Amino acid sequence: MVWEALTLQLGYNATLVTLGAALLGMAAGATGTFLFLGKRALVSDAISHATLPGVALAFVVMVALGGDGRALPGLLAGSALSAAVGLLCVSGLTNRTRLSEDAAIGAVLSVFFGFGIVLLTVIQSMTAGRQAGLESFLLGSTAGMLLQDAVVIAAGGAVVLLLVVLLRRPMTMVAFDREFAAGAGMNVPRIELAMMGLALAITVVGLKIVGLILIVALLIIPAVAARFWTDRVGQVVILAGLIGGTSGYIGAALSATAPALPTGPIIVLVAFGLFTLSLFAAPNRGVMAALLRHRRFRARVHVRQGLLALAQAQPIYEGLTLRLMRRRGLIRADGVATDLGRIEAARALRDERRWQVLRSDPAHEEAAASYDGLTPLDDVLTPDQLAALDSGLRPKGVS
Amino acid sequence: MMGEEFVVLSLPPMLIGIFAAVACAIPGNFLLLRRQALIGDAISHVVLPGIVVAFLLTGVVAAWPMMLGAGAASLVAVALIEAIRRLGGIEPGAAMGVVFTAMFAGGVLLLEQSDTSSVHLDVEHALYGNLESLIWLDARGWGSLLDMAALRGLPPELPRMALTLAFVTVLTWVFWRPLKLSTFDEGFARTTGLPVGAIGLGLVVVAAIAAVAAFDAVGSIIVIAMFICPPAAARMMTNGLEAQVAWSVLFAVLSAILGYVLAGYGPLWLGFDDAVSAAGMIATVSGVILALAAVFGPYRHRSGARAEHA
Secondary structure (H helix, E strand, O other), rough: OHHHOOOOOOOOHHHHHHHHHHHHHHHHHHHHHHHOOOOOOOHHHHHHHHHHHHHHHHHHHHHOOOOOOOOOHHHHHHHHHHHHHHHHOOOHHHHHHHOOHHHHHHHHHHHHHHHHHHHHHHHHHOOOOOOOOOOHHHOOOOOOOOOHHHHHHHHHHHOOOOOHHHHHHHHHHHHHHHHHHHHOOOOHHHHHHHHHHHHHHHHHHHHHOOOOOOHHHHHHHHHHHHHHOOOOOHHHHHHHHHHHHHHHHHHHHOOOOOOOOOOOHHHHHHHHHHHHHHHHHHOOOHHHHHHHHHHHHHHHHHHHHEEEEEEOOOOOOHHHHHHHHHHHHEEOOOOOOHHHHHHHHHHHHHHHHHHHHHHHHHHHHHOOOOOOOOOHHOOOOOEEEHHHHHOOOOOOOOO | OOOHHHHHHHHHHHHHHHHHHHHHHHHHHHHHOOOOHHHHHHHHHHHHHHHHHHHHHHHOOOOOHHHHHHHHHHHHHHHHHHHHHHHHHOOOHHHHHHHHHHHHHHHHHHHHOOOOOOOOHHHHHHHHHHHHHHOOOOOOOOHHOOOOHHOOOOOHHHHHHHHHHHHHHHHHHHHHHHHHHHHOOHHHHHHHHOHHHHHHHHHHHHHHHHHHHHHHHHHHHHHHHHHHHHHHHHHHOOOHHHHHHHHHHHHHHHHHHHHHHHHHHHHHHHHOOOOOOOOHHHHHOOOOHHHHHHHEOOOOOOOOHHHHHH
C-alpha cells in the first residue's frame, strides 16, 4: 500500500495531490531559506495566521454574490489580501512604533486569527451556502480535492519556484547583509517585500493541502535542515527545496494510504524527521560529527600527554591515556613503553622543545600564534626553518 | 441584562475571561521586554500534543491530567528549543518554529489516530476554548454570590483561574526587583549576584503555567493575544515598568469585558440570532486597543526617534 502510494499507483486523485504537494514543498523550502538566513523565519507565522479572516470574508462575499462559497481561487485571493494586510501591520508596528518584530508578529497573528474565528462563527450561523469545510483550511485537507484545485496549487508552486530562481542573488545579499546590499545600490525594501511576497504566495497556495497553522513549518524546517549540510547559499536553497519536496511527496503519499492520516501534519512530521536526521548525521555541523571531533581531539590530547610523560620517564596513571596508548601499541599491557612508543615519545619531546624555542624567539611570532600543544611543528615550518631552529636545541647540561 | 440571567450566563465566563487575560498579560510584560514574546505562541501550540497524550494515558477528558500533560509538553518544548538552539547553532526563532510546528503536527496526528469520537476533544476546542459554555446553573440572581450551596455549583474553571491569577500576581510582586533588574540590564543583574538564568527560566515556567491554566478555560487564541497585545499597547502608553504593568492589566480587563459583551450581545444588536466566538472577539478587541495605542499612544516611538517624527 505504502509502496503503491510512493510510486503514484493509488489513483488519479492521490497522484495529483502527491505531485502538487511535492511542488509546493520544493517552492516552500527554497523560499523559506531566505527568510531563515535573514533571521525572519517567524514572520511567515504571522502571514499564515493572517489568512483566516480573508478566507472567511471571501466566502461571505462569494455567497452574497450568489456564487459557490467554496470556490478555491476566490478563497485564495481573499486569503492573499488579508495576509498582505497582516504583513503590512507587522512592518508598520515594527517600523513606526517601538515594538520589536517578534511582538508585532505575535500581535498580528493572534488578532487576525481571533478575528477569523469570529467570522467563522458568523458563517456557521449563516443559513446559506454549504458552509461546512472552511475549518479544513486550519489543518489542510486533501479529501475531495478537485483537479482544478490541484492545478492551482501545482502552478502556484511552480511560479514561486521560478521567481525564487530569478531573484536568488538580490535576496541572498539582503538576507545576509542589508547595509551592504543598500550600499551596493539595491532597493532593499523592495527586495524584502518580494521575499515576503513569495512567502505569502507559498502560504496561500499551501492553505488547502497543509493548512494555515502548519504551512509555516514547510517554510522553516527544510531551510533549517538544509543549513546543516553546507555553508554555501546556493546549495542550501537547492537542498531545502529537495527536503521540502521530499517531505511533500512522501507526506502526501503516506496520507493517501489511510483515512486517519491527515496530509498537513504528516508532511510536517516527515520534514521534521529529515530535520532530525540532518541535526544528527550532517557532516561537520551535525551533532554526531561534533561528538566524533570531540572524541578525536580528546584522544590526541591524551596520547600527546602520555608520550611526553613516557619521554620524561614519568609514570602514567590516567586510565583513558593508558587505554589509548595500549590500543596504539605505544605501551605494553604492563605500562612499559614499546619500541614504537619510545620513538614516538622522543619525537613528541623534541617537538615540544622545538616549540619552546620557537615561542621564545620574536622572529617566529607568527608561527608561534598557531601553538595549541598538539600540532607537530613539522606542519608549520619548512625543513630549512626547522634545521635553523634545531641549531638552538643544543642540550644544556642534560645528560 | 443585569438581572438573574446575567449572573447565570455571563458573570462566570466574563470573570474567567478577565482572570485569564490578566494572568497572561502580567508575565507578558516581561516576555515582551525580553524579546521573548513568541514563547506564548509556541507554548499554546504544543499544549495540543500534551492534552492528547494525557487523554490517551488516562482515557478521560478531565482538567487535571490535561493540564499536567499540557505543562509537561510545554517543558519538553522549551527543552527541545534550547537543545536545538545549542546543538545545531540555530537562531532561537527558527528553532522555535521547528519545534512547535512539529509538536503541533504530532498532536493533530495522535488526535486523528485515536478514538476521540465519544468525547469532546478536538483541535477547534483547543484553539477557541469553550468560554460561552462555562455557565453557573445554580445561581438565582446576585444573592447567590453569598449562598454557599450555589457557590459550589460554580464552573470549576473559575476558582482555578482565580488561583492562577493570584499565583502569578504574588510571584510577580515578590520577585519584582530581580525581575525588573534582570529584564532591563542582564549584565548588571549578574554582577550583583542575581541568578539571571534561573530568573529567565522561572519567568517562562510561570508564563507556561498561566498559559496552560488559561487555555483549558478559554482556548489558545486568547492566551497568545493576551501575552502580547495588552503589554504591547501598554508599552506605548508609558516608559515606566510599574505603569506599563498597570496599563496592561487595564487593557486586558477591557479586552475581556468588551470582547465578551460584543460577542454575546453584539450580533443581537445587529439583528442576528447567534452569538459569535467570545475567544475570537476578545482577541480582536485587544488588537483594536493595540492599534489605537500604536496610533495615539504618547510613547509609541522608539526613544530617540521622537524628534524626527515630531
